[in-house]
Amino acid sequence: MMADMAGTSGAAVVIVGGGVTGLSAGWWLARAGVDVLVLEKGIVGWEASGRNGGGATHVYSPFGLEEQRLWPQMDELLGYPTEYQRDRIGVALSEAQLALARRWAEIGETRGFRWELLDRRQLKELVPNVGDNAIGGTYLHFGGHANPQRTVQAYAWALQDLGGRIQQFTTVTGLSQRGGRVTAVETSRGTFGTDVVVIAAGPQTGAFADMLGVWLPLAPARVEMIATEPIPLMRVGGVAGNGLYGRQTLRGNLVYGGGPHEWINVPDMATPDHANTPLVRNLARRLAELLPGAAHVRLIRSWSGLVENTPDGLPVIERLARPDNVVIATMSSVGFGLSPAVGRAISELVRCGRCEFADLGALALSRFTDTPRDWRERVGWAAVPSAVEAAAGGDA
Amino acid sequence: MRETDPRSIAGKIPAPDRHVPLVVVGAGVAGVAAAIEAARAGVEVVLIDEHPVDNDMMAMDVPLCFGQRMDGSVRNRALMLERVVESNPELASAHEAGVDVQLGTYVWGAFVNGPAVQELPAPMLGLADDRRSWLLGYDRLVVAAGARDVLLGFPGWERAGTLGAAGAAALLTRYRALAARRLLVLGSGALGLHTAALALDRGVEVAGIVEVDARVRGNAATAKTLAGRGVPFFPSHTIRAARGRTGEIESVVLVAVNRDGTPVEGSEREIACDAVCWAVGLVPSVELLHLVGARIRFVGALGGWVPDVDARMRTSVPTVFAAGDCAGFHQGMLTEPDVALAQGRLAGLAAAESLGARVPAETRRAVAATPFATAEVHGHWRAWLDSLIAAGGWEVNICQCEEVTRRELVATEPPRYLKWQSPQMSARSVTTLLRDGPLNQDQIKRLTRAGMGPCQSRRCREQVGLLLARAADTTLDRIPLPTFRPPIRPLPLKVLWPADEPAAMREEWVSWFGIPTQFSPHWTAGMAIDEPTAHARLILSDE
Ligand SMILES: Cc1cc2nc3c(=O)[nH]c(=O)nc-3n(C[C@H](O)[C@H](O)[C@H](O)COP(=O)(O)OP(=O)(O)OC[C@H]3O[C@@H](n4cnc5c(N)ncnc54)[C@H](O)[C@@H]3O)c2cc1C
Ligand SMILES: Cc1cc2nc3c(=O)[nH]c(=O)nc-3n(C[C@H](O)[C@H](O)[C@H](O)COP(=O)(O)OP(=O)(O)OC[C@H]3O[C@@H](n4cnc5c(N)ncnc54)[C@H](O)[C@@H]3O)c2cc1C
Numbered sequence: 012m013m014a015d016m017a018g019t020s021g022a023a024v025v026i027v028g029g030g031v032t033g034l035s036a037g038w039w040l041a042r043a044g045v046d047v048l049v050l051e052k053g054i055v056g057w058e059a060s061g062r063n064g065g066g067a068t069h070v071y072s073p074f075g076l077e078e079q080r081l082w083p084q085m086d087e088l089l090g091y092p093t094e095y096q097r098d099r100i101g102v103a104l105s106e107a108q109l110a111l112a113r114r115w116a117e118i119g120e121t122r123g124f125r126w127e128l129l130d131r132r133q134l135k136e137l138v139p140n141v142g143d144n145a146i147g148g149t150y151l152h153f154g155g156h157a158n159p160q161r162t163v164q165a166y167a168w169a170l171q172d173l174g175g176r177i178q179q180f181t182t183v184t185g186l187s188q189r190g191g192r193v194t195a196v197e198t199s200r201g202t203f204g205t206d207v208v209v210i211a212a213g214p215q216t217g218a219f220a221d222m223l224g225v226w227l228p229l230a231p232a233r234v235e236m237i238a239t240e241p242i243p244l245m246r247v248g249g250v251a252g253n254g255l256y257g258r259q260t261l262r263g264n265l266v267y268g269g270g271p272h273e274w275i276n277v278p279d280m281a282t283p284d285h286a287n288t289p290l291v292r293n294l295a296r297r298l299a300e301l302l303p304g305a306a307h308v309r310l311i312r313s314w315s316g317l318v319e320n321t322p323d324g325l326p327v328i329e330r331l332a333r334p335d336n337v338v339i340a341t342m343s344s345v346g347f348g349l350s351p352a353v354g355r356a357i358s359e360l361v362r363c364g365r366c367e368f369a370d371l372g373a374l375a376l377s378r379f380t381d382t383p384r385d386w387r388e389r390v391g392w393a394a395v396p397s398a399v400e401a402a403a404g405g406d407a
Numbered sequence: 408m409r410e411t412d413p414r415s416i417a418g419k420i421p422a423p424d425r426h427v428p429l430v431v432v433g434a435g436v437a438g439v440a441a442a443i444e445a446a447r448a449g450v451e452v453v454l455i456d457e458h459p460v461d462n463d464m465m466a467m468d469v470p471l472c473f474g475q476r477m478d479g480s481v482r483n484r485a486l487m488l489e490r491v492v493e494s495n496p497e498l499a500s501a502h503e504a505g506v507d508v509q510l511g512t513y514v515w516g517a518f519v520n521g522p523a524v525q526e527l528p529a530p531m532l533g534l535a536d537d538r539r540s541w542l543l544g545y546d547r548l549v550v551a552a553g554a555r556d557v558l559l560g561f562p563g564w565e566r567a568g569t570l571g572a573a574g575a576a577a578l579l580t581r582y583r584a585l586a587a588r589r590l591l592v593l594g595s596g597a598l599g600l601h602t603a604a605l606a607l608d609r610g611v612e613v614a615g616i617v618e619v620d621a622r623v624r625g626n627a628a629t630a631k632t633l634a635g636r637g638v639p640f641f642p643s644h645t646i647r648a649a650r651g652r653t654g655e656i657e658s659v660v661l662v663a664v665n666r667d668g669t670p671v672e673g674s675e676r677e678i679a680c681d682a683v684c685w686a687v688g689l690v691p692s693v694e695l696l697h698l699v700g701a702r703i704r705f706v707g708a709l710g711g712w713v714p715d716v717d718a719r720m721r722t723s724v725p726t727v728f729a730a731g732d733c734a735g736f737h738q739g740m741l742t743e744p745d746v747a748l749a750q751g752r753l754a755g756l757a758a759a760e761s762l763g764a765r766v767p768a769e770t771r772r773a774v775a776a777t778p779f780a781t782a783e784v785h786g787h788w789r790a791w792l793d794s795l796i797a798a799g800g801w802e803v804n805i806c807q808c809e810e811v812t813r814r815e816l817v818a819t820e821p822p823r824y825l826k827w828q829s830p831q832m833s834a835r836s837v838t839t840l841l842r843d844g845p846l847n848q849d850q851i852k853r854l855t856r857a858g859m860g861p862c863q864s865r866r867c868r869e870q871v872g873l874l875l876a877r878a879a880d881t882t883l884d885r886i887p888l889p890t891f892r893p894p895i896r897p898l899p900l901k902v903l904w905p906a907d908e909p910a911a912m913r914e915e916w917v918s919w920f921g922i923p924t925q926f927s928p929h930w931t932a933g934m935a936i937d938e939p940t941a942h943a944r945l946i947l948s949d950e
Contacts, residue, residue: 054850055843061853071928090831092821118928160853161821172831179844232415232920233523240861240897254916261824262809262856269918271416275523283522284700287893289420289533289542289905291516293912296904309897311861317523324925344920373929391410395417395525 021204022048022176024361025196026211027183027219030060031159031347032340033211034166034177035354036361038089041173043358048205049170050198052182056163058213058282060347062316064236064256064268065162067348068099068154070119073369077352079124082155085351090172091165094158094261101149102134102141102252102301112149112252124153138250140242140304148252156249156258159347166350182280183212186222192336193223207361209338214277214319216341223334227327228382229319229341230392231277235287236268237294238312242305253301255294265305267298274387276394277317285315318344322382322390328353329376330360339376414921416526419912423531423544427453427507428762430532430545431755432514432695434458436744437731438551439497440751441758444774445549446504448759448766453507453543455514457896458581459487461537468862469897470692472556472571473578476682478586484511487582494581512536515903516893517548517698519724530699530726533893533903540903547726547758550696551751554689554710554732557869559791561799563649564683565807568656572602572686579609587682591659592616593646594687594791596624597738602686603633614680615639617646617661619668619794620787626742645794647675649683656681668793687791688784690869691733694891699727705884708781709735711869712888718776719757720750726761730754737781749777785873785883792873805874806867808860815855816871817878822856837878846875848889858889861897 024040026033029051040047049055067082069075085093101112116126127150134148135141141148167177178200185197186208195204210219220227241263248259257267270293277283291313299306321327321343331337338360342349356366387393411417431442434456442454457470462481465473481487491510492498502508516533518524529544556571558564568587570578572594578585590606592599595618603613616623616633621643623630634640644661647670651657663674690710693703702715702723713735714722720730731747732740740746752774756766795803801814809822817837821827837846848871851857857871858864864871872886879885894903919925 054847069926071926073929086827090829092825092827092832094825115926121928164854168831168835177843239900251918254918256918262822262859270916271414271419271912272920273416273524273526274412275525286518286521286524286698287516288416288518288524288527289516289531290416291893292533292540292903292905293908295900296908297916299900299904306901307899309861309899310894310903311863311897312859312892313894314892315523320920320922320925324920324922343925345925370929389410391412391415 020201021195022046023205024048024207024209025050025203025205026209027196028210028212029055029167029177029179030058030211030213031056031163031166031350032342032353033209034163034170035350036209036211036340036357037175038166038170038173039354039358040361041170041175043362045362047170047175048203049175049177050181050183050196050203051177051179052280054179055167055177056160059316059318060163061160062236062314063159063347064266065156065159065258065347066256067095067156068151069345069348070122070124070153072349073371073373074349074352074356076122077355077368078349079153081351082157089165089169091161091168093162093165095155096157096248096261097155098247099151099154099249099251100138100247101151102138102145102250103148104144104146104253104300106146108252109147116149116151119151119153124151126151126153137247138245140245140302142303144300144303154249158260184280186219188334192334207336207338209340209357209361211340213341214282214317215280216319216339218280220339223331223337225331225339225376226379227339227341227376228322228379228386230274230387231317231319232272232274233285233315233317234268234272235290235294235313235315236266237291237298237310239265239305239308240311242308253297255297255301265298265302265308267294269297270294274392274394275317282317285317287313287315320344322379322386326374327376328356328360328371328374330364413911413915414917419909420526420528421909422528423542426529426544427451428545429547429549429758430455430543431549431551433551433553433731433733434495434498434508434510435551435553435731435747437747437751438549439495439501440748441549441551441730441755442501442506443504444752444755445759446501446506448756448764450759450762450764453509454501455509455512455534457511457513458491458577459484459511464896467897468574468865470555470865471574471577472558472569472866473574474570474682475567476570476585476587477578477582478584480584481582490583491581513896513898514695515540515896515898517695519699521700535898535902538902539906540898547728547762548699549728549730549754549758550733551731551754552692552695552733554736555692555865556685557688557690557788558685558866559687559795559870560803560805561646561648561795562803563651563656565804566649566651566654566656568682569649570682570684572598572684573689575602575684576605579605579611585609585611588612589614589680590682590684591678591680593683593685594618595630595640597626597741598688599686600625600629600633601741602684603638604629607636607638613638614678615641617641617644619643619645619664619791621666625738645670645791645798646683647798656683659683662798664794664798668790668797670798687788688738689732689736691736693733694895696722696727696729696733697888697891698893699724701727701729703888706735707783707785707884709737710784711883720754721757728754728758737779739779739781743777743779745777746779749775788869789873789877792870792877805870806857806860808862809856811855811857813874816851816857816874819851819854821854837875841879846879846886848872848875848886851875852889863895863897864889
């Protein structure tokens with residue numbers, strides 16, 4: 012099946028981007044015996060995939076059931092630990108928060124999962140650090156969370172164990188096309204011939220779509236998280252609420268994010284430096300409100316990560332019609348939890364052109380055909396032009 | 408028309424609580440000199456220093472390695488403030504020059520606009536004392552943050568009594584609160600000799616000075632004076648272990664080393680002491696410089712990662728200056744305090760001038776950098792590490808907070824609490840990672856947790872780097888600088904949180920973007936999980 016390979020460094024399938032999406036896809040392909048090569052411009056999982064909240068509770072998604080089915084098996088399937096933990100507790104400090112938590116629970120219920128409504132007393136029994144400001148909560152006997160950094164490395168190592176290859180510090184700069192197909196990817200380290208390309212480049216996915224003449228509206232944004240020193244393990248680590256997502260790690264750290272995002276531009280293949288803002292203080296406050304019993308705990312780290320959103324906030328996962336040997340996958344900022352399932356879907360798209368276990372209709376690119384090019388400005392998702400861009404006279 | 412996303416950060420970061428033309432961080436020799444020069448040139452200056460540091464923080468070896476050897480007096484904040492002020496007469500001069508001196512104040516963050524942050528109304532610092540935090544805006548920043556301790560592990564170093572030279576010096580001078588009677592010094596350069604002399608001067612017995620090299624490093628005359636005062640020297644020795652019946656160090660076992668760093672069996676000797684002080688070197692404190700985006704590079708002769716500065720101490724960020732030990736530390740500077748002083752004055756004047764202050768030509772001429780000789784230092788650290796491994800083995804914690812041993816680090820083992828074992832995992836190590844590219848300390852930290860604890864890797868950063876360099880058969884400069892993230896001091900949530908928030912911050916807060924359709928069940932297309940907002944008008948087609 013090796014058509015037109017440039018040298019020996021190519022592969023049957025070349026994946027652009029070593030985040031969870033690309034790595035999981037590569038792992039599933041390698042499991043199916045496909046010769047696969049992942050090209051990553053930095054270190055695997057250095058971007059969103061290693062910086063997220065680790066949440067794996069997306070039962071609303073077409074991949075939701077597969078997400079819930081796969082996670083409990085991932086450690087064993089991969090051979091490396093992901094720190095996956097099941098169940099989630101939603102803490103509500105107001106009626107509005109409780110209504111939102113219930114909505115999540117009820118969506119799960121419609122898919123056959125079990126949950127309980129907790130009153131304040133029950134909630135405090137389960138999570139002693141919540142305070143009298145809590146009015147109640149939900150206990151989901153589904154969903155869960157894992158350690159993103161461990162998971163990324165687990166995918167990468169498992170993929171290599173199956174004979175797949177990963178080449179780090181290799182930036183993909185272009186796609187060579189001939190006869191309506193992509194025949195090779197051009198990189199900072201030479202050209203790699205291929206039969207099929209999977210583009211899973213996070214915020215840069217849009218730039219690749221552009222190269223292929225495909226319109227993929229994406230708006231990159233920066234979001235922040237904080238982590239505390241470890242505290243004794245709570246019975247359920249998946250405690251969130253008060254506008255925060257996150258978890259207690261198995262080490263005991265409280266790791267949470269939420270709040271306002273910043274729309275930015277990612278003008279080229281280089282991902283801009285991840286900085287934090289004084290928002291870390293507001294996150295600290297939200298966390299202390301969520302768990303007043305932990306208000307004295309020390310914050311020891313913060314970080315930010317970049318995610319990309321489509322206009323409706325839903326992923327795009329599609330095998331293009333033309334060129335017909337390209338699969339595009341962008342998770343629209345909710346891709347960690349879904350990654351085991353999404354990788355499987357991509358693998359099926361690569362191997363047989365369609366996904367057997369989930370209906371990808373809602374994620375098709377065609378839904379954006381009429382989206383105007385200036386959609387970011389229209390919905391208020393445009394970045395403030397940076398000083399550099401402003402100086403260059405651009406009014407992007 | 409340009410819309411604004413109400414859930415975005417646009418407009419929500421308030422202006423800092425106060426804004427001043429010049430902030431100087433660090434009230435050591437360099438920072439005080441910078442502040443005084445700028446104030447004399449007519450600039451409004453705030454000078455910030457964290458000392459006296461809260462007792463709980465000291466117990467965590469933050470910001471220096473105090474090794475639990477603070478006496479009870481450090482709990483008395485008022486007394487400590489008095490001592491810190493007394494120990495630094497220049498602070499009074501700064502005050503007289505009109506500098507607003509703020510002691511007991513941590514700078515835990517620096518926030519500037521950049522490629523992915525455009526919404527800050529001004530560059531600002533995150534400040535805190537032990538009760539609350541606030542933000543201070545600046546036009547110019549002089550970072551004079553000094554240098555940090557470098558520690559290396561040996562069996563038993565978790566016991567109370569393992570200090571760093573800077574921590575020991577602070578306890579001996581600024582705090583006058585060292586709770587140790589017999590101190591053993593590891594490392595014999597100017598730093599080790601100085602530490603020993605300081606201890607003797609302050610009535611602390613010195614149990615010895617240990618040096619892995621065959622000869623005593625540093626000034627021979629100083630060494631001779633120390634020997635005359637009864638200090639034993641142990642060249643060609645390393646430390647095998649620290650002992651104690653409780654959690655305290657009561658003695659250490661030294662062992663002679665061969666030229667190749669391996670121990671001479673049978674040469675062990677046990678030495679009574681209640682404190683062991685690492686004095687092989689200090690590293691420039693570049694945390695804040697890193698956060699403001701100043702270009703930082705590795706200079707082996709200046710302690711490691713240092714900011715690029717021009718002749719007037721300006722970093723690659725035109726509004727930020729660096730002076731003193733944080734701009735590059737060499738042991739020679741201990742005997743030449745003029746180096747830090749001159750750098751501070753230069754930076755203060757340059758910052759003032761860049762703010763439009765007029766500096767008389769003769770002042771400008773009078774302030775010149777003091778030249779000093781330097782030499783690469785990390786080969787010596789490496790010799791120490793090799794001797795420690797040979798004498799103490801691999802089952803020694805390298806990261807105390809997270810309990811990661813040297814062996815676990817190079818085997819990239821997952822943390823023990825995961826109780827994870829698999830043949831695949833056992834086959835992985837730093838060596839297999841090397842096949843994927845150069846080693847990166849941040850990546851290995853994520854896997855092993857070495858450096859992830861509450862001391863914010865103050866006790867292990869350098870030794871993790873050295874060990875990785877050793878495993879990769881390379882030198883420390885080839886291991887990229889591990890990142891620093893705010894807060895660069897571990898502060899409680901209830902200290903960091905803002906007492907009040909802009910209404911929009913509270914009202915428009917969502918856990919994730921607030922895109923109404925993002926979490927809608929796919930089988931009920933369009934039903935929103937999130938509370939619908941005025942912003943729910945998502946344009947999918949041209950209206
Ligand atoms: C703070 C934060 C919290 C989050 N919380 C959650 C959560 O709790 N649950 C959840 O499910 N999701 C969460 N997410 C979202 C989730 O992390 C992402 O959706 C997911 O990681 C996307 O993975 P990816 O592989 O598609 O993209 P990425 O992780 O962005 O990976 C893309 C990779 O492609 C590489 N690349 C880009 N261009 C090139 C090129 N030209 N050549 C070579 N390589 C290239 C990049 O370096 C990058 O490593 C969160 C994200 C963030 C930032
Ligand atoms: C063993 C030993 C002996 C010494 N002997 C002498 C001597 O004999 N004579 C002499 O003049 N000097 C001596 N020194 C000091 C030494 O010379 C210093 O190198 C010199 O003072 C350089 O000063 P500096 O201003 O660069 O840094 P420092 O004096 O270290 O001052 C930096 C200050 O900044 C503060 N700081 C850093 N970061 C932050 C932050 N984020 N928030 C708030 N505050 C912060 C630090 O706590 C510190 O107080 C000795 C030091 C040691 C370790």
